[in-house]
Every structure is written in structure tokens, then in C-alpha cells.
Amino acid sequence: MENGKRTLILDLHRIGALKFGEFKLKSGATSPFYIDLRSIISYPEIIRNIVQLLKTALADKQFDVITGIPYTALPLAAQVSVELDAPLVYQRKEVKAYGTGKLIEGHFEEGQTCLIIDDLITTGESKFEAAEGMERAGLTVVDFVCLIDRSYNGQEILASKGYKLSSIITVEDMLSVLGEQKLLDDKLAQKVRDFVNQPVEKPHLKFSDRLAVTTAPMTQKLMETILRKQSNLVLSLDVEDTATFFDILEKTGPEIFMVKTHIDIIKDFRGDFIPRLRGLAKKHDFIIFEDRKFADIGSTVRKQFRSGVYKIADWAEYVTVHMIAGEAILDGLFGELEVPRSGFLLARMSAKGNLISETYTRQVLEIGKRRKECVSGYIGHGADVDDIKRFRNKIPQDQLLLMPGVNLDSKGDGLGQQYLTVEDAITGGADAIIVGRGIVASKDPAAAAKRYRTAAWQAFKRVSDE
Numbered sequence: 001m002e003n004g005k006r007t008l009i010l011d012l013h014r015i016g017a018l019k020f021g022e023f024k025l026k027s028g029a030t031s032p033f034y035i036d037l038r039s040i041i042s043y044p045e046i047i048r049n050i051v052q053l054l055k056t057a058l059a060d061k062q063f064d065v066i067t068g069i070p071y072t073a074l075p076l077a078a079q080v081s082v083e084l085d086a087p088l089v090y091q092r093k094e095v096k097a098y099g100t101g102k103l104i105e106g107h108f109e110e111g112q113t114c115l116i117i118d119d120l121i122t123t124g125e126s127k128f129e130a131a132e133g134m135e136r137a138g139l140t141v142v143d144f145v146c147l148i149d150r151s152y153n154g155q156e157i158l159a160s161k162g163y164k165l166s167s168i169i170t171v172e173d174m175l176s177v178l179g180e181q182k183l184l185d186d187k188l189a190q191k192v193r194d195f196v197n198q199p200v201e202k203p204h205l206k207f208s209d210r211l212a213v214t215t216a217p218m219t220q221k222l223m224e225t226i227l228r229k230q231s232n233l234v235l236s237l238d239v240e241d242t243a244t245f246f247d248i249l250e251k252t253g254p255e256i257f258m259v260k261t262h263i264d265i266i267k268d269f270r271g272d273f274i275p276r277l278r279g280l281a282k283k284h285d286f287i288i289f290e291d292r293k294f295a296d297i298g299s300t301v302r303k304q305f306r307s308g309v310y311k312i313a314d315w316a317e318y319v320t321v322h323m324i325a326g327e328a329i330l331d332g333l334f335g336e337l338e339v340p341r342s343g344f345l346l347a348r349m350s351a352k353g354n355l356i357s358e359t360y361t362r363q364v365l366e367i368g369k370r371r372k373e374c375v376s377g378y379i380g381h382g383a384d385v386d387d388i389k390r391f392r393n394k395i396p397q398d399q400l401l402l403m404p405g406v407n408l409d410s411k412g413d414g415l416g417q418q419y420l421t422v423e424d425a426i427t428g429g430a431d432a433i434i435v436g437r438g439i440v441a442s443k444d445p446a447a448a449a450k451r452y453r454t455a456a457w458q459a460f461k462r463v464s465d466e
């Protein structure tokens with residue numbers, strides 16, 4: 001190993017930036033080590049060394065401008081920028097409400113390539129967010145250079161979205177240098193190695209265990225129903241006439257734990273529709289979920305939910321909600337309501353080219369986690385199993401992930417729908433699947449419902465030991 005790297009590892013250890021012990025991580029896992037590089041800015045000799053190492057790492061890369069992800073890597077990128085004569089740009093954490101309102105500060109031309117420097121890589125999440133901001137501003141991102149790679153498979157994660165990752169030191173480098181210098185004993189080193197060598201994913205827990213940590217009654221109810229029915233299948237019953245609706249629901253009711261309606265597509269909706277729906281829900285023990293996708297300001301959604309022809313709040317225990325209008329929509333919907341109701345937030349969509357960004361998804365999850373009393377979970381999707389896993393890891397065990405866009409026989413519908421298989425959806429981390437045409441458009445909806453139910457429940461049992 002090059003001297004500069006060795007010196008860096010020893011310096012970081014000396015200033016307490018590399019710590020060993022027991023640390024609770026944001027994900028809930030307990031790590032035997034912790035890396036915190038925030039204080040390095042106060043040690044000019046360390047920065048000087050890092051800048052040299054970064055310069056070497058950047059030597060074979062093509063780029064027009066560089067950036068560092070705030071806060072830790074931004075001063076590093078600034079130094080490298082001066083040393084290499086490469087213009088620096090940076091992305092604001094918050095867009096200013098006044099002045100220019102720009103997201104990216106600094107001068108650049110659309111189409112230029114931006115190299116991104118960061119201090120650490122763990123899950124790759126913040127790298128995707130940074131790349132997304134740069135790309136939205138018209139820059140192209142190819143390379144990431146990180147000081148320390150503490151990930152399980154960071155290179156692969158970034159490669160899955162077409163990016164390249166180089167890092168200066170790995171966890172293995174740290175362990176070997178500290179071990180040589182007798183600054184770390186072999187047992188602890190092995191513990192660190194084992195921790196890093198496990199994929200960053202939480203195990204899929206059984207509903208029976210999750211119920212113990214779930215306090216919101218409306219979320220408990222979902223888990224209890226899934227367990228009682230031994231089904232994690234939601235039927236999306238998007239048909240236009242009442243007779244077909246009830247015909248399919250009568251046949252498929254025994255297989256599902258929840259029916260999802262789009263009540264406004266029923267052509268011949270009459271006053272007896274809801275009592276019939278309630279009757280079947282009771283008979284077959286399933287829950288009623290209206291996919292209304294509320295999206296307006298609090299005061300409007302309150303009326304849309306409680307009034308009008310459908311009076312959705314009277315009969316739909318769960319509804320879907322877009323968070324585009326902000327957190328107050330939850331107060332509009334669920335505040336001062338006499339009956340218990342809860343929402344599923346749209347965190348990601350299955351439609352091709354949808355405008356939901358990684359940042360938006362993260363913000364939706366942040367709001368949802370604060371509002372567990374009225375948010376039972378999220379509607380989400382993903383490109384593949386790994387993509388879903390990364391998303392799922394951010395969802396707490398006392399909320400659910402429901403996944404639409406699932407079909408065993410089709411990849412899409414020619415109108416933008418993109419399908420996953422049941423296996424991929426559940427292995428990735430969906431708690432339940434939402435299936436529409438896979439069942440409704442089949443010649444034998446009852447048999448199709450049984451097929452989806454069995455596939456989803458078997459897959460769930462396998463990944464969770466339920």
C-alpha cells in the first residue's frame with residue numbers, strides 16, 4: 001500500500017475519525033465500527049495528504065467540473081479544484097426561496113461532465129441523490145471518487161445505474177494497517193470484516209414479530225388480517241360495471257386480504273353499491289382500500305374524502321395519498337375524523353417515465369415515518385430486486401410496503417405500466433402485492449387469484465420465515 005494511504009489511515013485513527021466498539025446505525029443495525037470524517041477539516045496536514053491522494057485518483061478520469069457532496073467532501077473538492085485547475089460547482093442542500101433559486105451553484109455549461117467526490121460510500125443512496133441533482137441541471141455524471149469504501153458492494157450498486165466508483169481506501173486497507181501497528185486486535189478486525197461483508201439489507205421480518213413493535217391500530221389491523229387470512233394479495237378491481245365488480249369479488253374474496261377500488265370508474269354506481277361491498281368484505285374477511293390518490297390542499301381533500309357522491313371516508317378504511325402538496329394533506333384527510341382511517345403514501349410509481357425522484361421518495365418517507373398514526377405504509381415499485389431492496393431498507397418494520405405493477409404473464413400494457421414478477425416484488429421487500437389485470441382480465445379470476453395468492457404467500461414465507 002502506498003505511503004500516503006497508510007499515513008491517512010493512521011492519522012484518521014489518531015484523531016478519532018475511525019472508531020471501534022458498538023454503534024447504533026441509522027438503519028437500526030449495530031456496527032462494530034464507525035467512521036466520522038467531519039472533523040478532518042481542522043487538520044491541514046491530513047487534508048493536504050487527502051488532496052494528493054484524490055489528485056492521483058482523478059488522474060485518469062475525464063471531467064469538466066468537479067463537486068463534493070456537502071458537507072464533508074465539499075472542502076476537499078474545493079482544494080482539488082484549485083490544485084487541478086478544474087472548476088468547482090456544488091449542490092445546495094435546500095433551494096433558496098429568494099434570489100436566484102438555483103440548486104447548483106457555480107458556473108457550468110449544459111452537457112459538461114461532473115465528477116463527484118465524497119468521503120464515504122455505504123449504501124450508495126446519497127450518491128444517487130447527488131447525481132440526480134447534477135443531471136437535472138444538465139450535467140453528465142460518470143465517475144464518483146470516495147475516500148473510504150465501507151460498502152458491501154458499492155461498485156455494483158453504482159454500476160446498476162451506470163456510474164463508476166473509485167475509492168482511495170477500503171475497510172480491508174484500514175484493518176490491515178491498524179492490525180500491523182497493533183492498534184486493532186484480530187478478533188475485532190474479524191468482527192468488522194464480517195459486518196461489512198454482509199449485504200446491507202434488513203431481514204424481512206415476520207408479521208407476527210412486526211406486530212409486537214407496531215403501535216398504530218390501523219397498521220396492526222392490516223398485519224392481523226394478513227396473518228389471519230394467510231394472504232398478502234390485494235386485488236385491484238378496476239372494472240367499470242357493478243355486476244362484473246361483484247361477480248369477480250365474490251369469487252376472489254377468499255383469496256385476498258384487501259380489495260383496492262377506483263370507485264370513480266364504476267359507470268352504474270348506485271346507493272346499494274357500498275352496502276354490498278361491505279357485505280362481501282365481512283363475508284370474506286377482507287379490507288376495503290380506495291386508491292383515490294388524494295393530492296390537493298388539506299381543505300379540499302377533506303371535502304373530497306368525506307363528501308361528494310362517494311363519501312369515501314364512510315367506507316374506505318385506507319386510501320392512497322400523494323405528498324406533492326406537503327404534510328398538511330394528512331391533517332386535511334385524517335384530522336377530526338370520527339372513524340379510524342389511514343393512508344398509504346405514494347413513494348414510487350410503476351409508470352414508465354414518472355416524475356418521482358429519489359429526493360422526493362426520501363422526503364415522502366420522512367413525512368410518513370413522522371406520521372405513523374395515520375400512515376400505514378407506502379406504495380412503491382422498483383426496477384429490479386436490488387433496487388426494491390434499497391428502497392425497502394428505508395421503510396420501518398411497523399409500516400408496510402404495497403407493490404402494484406405485478407403480473408406473472410406480462411411485462412407491460414403499452415400504456416406505460418411496467419410489471420415485476422411476484423417473486424421479484426416480494427424478494428425485494430414488498431409486504432403485499434397489488435394485482436389488477438393479472439386477475440381481473442383472466443378467464444378464470446378465482447383461479448388466477450389463487451395463483452397470485454399462493455405465489456406471493458409462499459415467497460413471503462420463504463423470505464420472512466412467517
Ligand code: 5BU
Binds near residue numbers: 291435
Ligand atoms: P394492473 O392491472 O395490475 O396493472 O393494475 C394496477 C393497479 O395499481 C391500478 O389500479 C393502478 O391504478 C395502480 N397503480 C399502479 O399500477 N402503479 C402505481 O405506481 C400506483 C398505482 Br401508485
